Amino acid sequence: MPNIPFCDYKKLYLDYREDYLKIFDEVASSGGFIMQKALSDFEEELANFIGCKYSIGVANCTDGLEISWQSLGLRSGDEVICSSHTFIATASSIVMAGGVPVPVDIGDDNLIDPNAVADAVNPRTVGIMPTQLNGRTCDMEKIMEIANNNKLFVVEDAAQALGSKFKGRHSGTFGDVGAISFYPAKVMGCFGDGGAVITNNENIFNKAYQLHEQGRDPNGDLKSWGRNSRLDNIQAAILSFQLKKYINVIERRREIASYYNERLYELEELKLPPPPSVNGNHFDIFQNYEFMAEKRDELKQYLLEKGIGTLIQWNGKAIHQWEPLGFNLKLPKVEEFFKKAIMIPIWPYLSADDIKYIADSIYSFYRK
Ligand SMILES: Cc1ncc(COP(=O)(O)O)c(C=O)c1O
CATH class of the missing domain: 3.40.640.10 (Type I PLP-dependent aspartate aminotransferase-like (Major domain))
Known part of the structure; x- marks a missing residue:
């Protein structure tokens, strides 16, 4: 595996x-x-x-x-x-x-x-x-x-x-x-x-x-x-040294993001990030590939069993949700986001087989 x-x-x-x-x-x-x-x-x-x-x-x-x-x-x-x-x-x-x-x-x-x-x-x-x-x-x-x-x-x-x-x-x-x-x-x-x-x-x-x-x-x-x-x-x-190669690194990340978007868009259980360069207004570099997923915690566990590491960013909390900071706010959209958000690997060193395996695994979780 x-x-x-x-x-x-x-x-x-x-x-x-x-x-x-x-x-x-x-x-x-x-x-x-x-x-x-x-x-x-x-x-x-x-x-x-x-x-x-x-x-x-x-x-x-x-x-x-x-x-x-x-x-x-x-x-x-x-x-x-x-x-x-x-x-x-x-x-x-x-x-x-x-x-x-x-x-x-x-x-x-x-x-x-x-x-x-x-x-x-x-x-x-x-x-x-x-x-x-x-x-x-x-x-x-x-x-x-x-x-x-x-x-x-x-x-x-x-x-x-x-x-x-x-x-x-x-x-x-x-x-x-x-x-x-x-x-x-x-x-x-x-x-x-x-x-x-x-x-x-x-x-x-x-x-x-x-x-x-x-x-x-x-x-x-x-x-x-x-x-x-x-x-x-x-x-x-x-x-x-890294800046000299940076454009290629970004392009590879954008390619991987496009691949994930194309492979996963049919899954209505997911809310994916916008594809790179949507409307021509945005040029995204995909520091992370983060999306919202139904049954997020089960998906995370399933991917772990498949040998795929994922991340729930910042322990799954928005700034205002950290009690010690004393904010007394309700911000429904970001709270909903953090209930479902998960990140999958998007590093340029990932091989074509790796990203295919990641996309296949997510697919198989929802369409067993
Ligand atoms: C959105 C955001 N702001 C600020 C920082 C802080 O950066 P640094 O770790 O270089 O202090 C980070 C780093 O993770 C970040 O993701």
């Missing part, structure tokens, strides 16, 4: 072991570990790839999001509207920067619902924080319209969306500032924690730069309080 784990972390390294050893050797023998050429090269390559003016390597995306809010001058009690369908880091970055997250429900695409955002705006609201989840960019026209009409900041949580686009424009470049994650399981992941802040705004860049580098500017002059949240040069060099 095949054994297909949800993610084989070792493979992410072993498939290019020789290249990575060479990269490590080059950076380590140059002695440039922190804030050196490998990092500045990567920051430039990343900004070019995304089509934005500035990118700053940071220690992880959570820091990047917090730094983003601090760069915008978030003050105690300021409210920020975010999706309840996201990782806790989205909301915690608001809290750590002194603000108050206001989670709202999702739309039919499982991303933040622009109508819910509009309804939640009140005099305390200062910002909107859409999460570009599973590698899909929200309808940013609608989000930006609400932001512009109400003079709100927009920080994009693009942790899962490097290379994803809406109407040809890259995720993370619509709002004032965005942040990306290079956590190992991300479509482009390094071998530890890593992230980037991206922006087109020079003032925000200057502020974010200082905040991630002990309050210093690029010349080393102290300008403000700050912290140490730098991306290591070795991680940056690993990411530069």
Whole structure:
């Protein structure tokens, strides 16, 4: 029986072991570990790839999001509207920067619902924080319209969306500032924690730069309080290597997603994600292939017995459903989503046989 784990972390390294050893050797023998050429090269390559003016390597995306809010001058009690369908880091970055997250429900695409955002705006609201989840960019026209009409900041949580686009424009470049994650399981992941802040705004860049580098500017002059949240040069060099192959990686994920969609669409027990590039407006990179399934828990167990690893994201809970956080909200769509949501493997190293086996197994569960 095949054994297909949800993610084989070792493979992410072993498939290019020789290249990575060479990269490590080059950076380590140059002695440039922190804030050196490998990092500045990567920051430039990343900004070019995304089509934005500035990118700053940071220690992880959570820091990047917090730094983003601090760069915008978030003050105690300021409210920020975010999706309840996201990782806790989205909301915690608001809290750590002194603000108050206001989670709202999702739309039919499982991303933040622009109508819910509009309804939640009140005099305390200062910002909107859409999460570009599973590698899909929200309808940013609608989000930006609400932001512009109400003079709100927009920080994009693009942790899962490097290379994803809406109407040809890259995720993370619509709002004032965005942040990306290079956590190992991300479509482009390094071998530890890593992230980037991206922006087109020079003032925000200057502020974010200082905040991630002990309050210093690029010349080393102290300008403000700050912290140490730098991306290591070795991680940056690993990411530069990956960025060169990134388009192919995305294409492979999109191919696998199309295959799953074509094979599974007949099963009315499932609600599948939209196919890649639906309507030509969205270009999705499929950080995850997540869908809603009737009898989800039985399906998960059945796939496990077939040797297929799956994931129920974030322990099956939306942000507002975590009791210790004290939200007292009912958000029916995202609650329904989490009752049924499941992720199946979508890694580029999966073979044609693997993905066929996964699709066949799901099919056979519902049509034994
Ligand atoms: C939606 C979302 N936001 C933020 C983060 C935080 O990223 P990091 O782990 O790099 O801090 C993640 C990472 O899993 C994420 O998926």
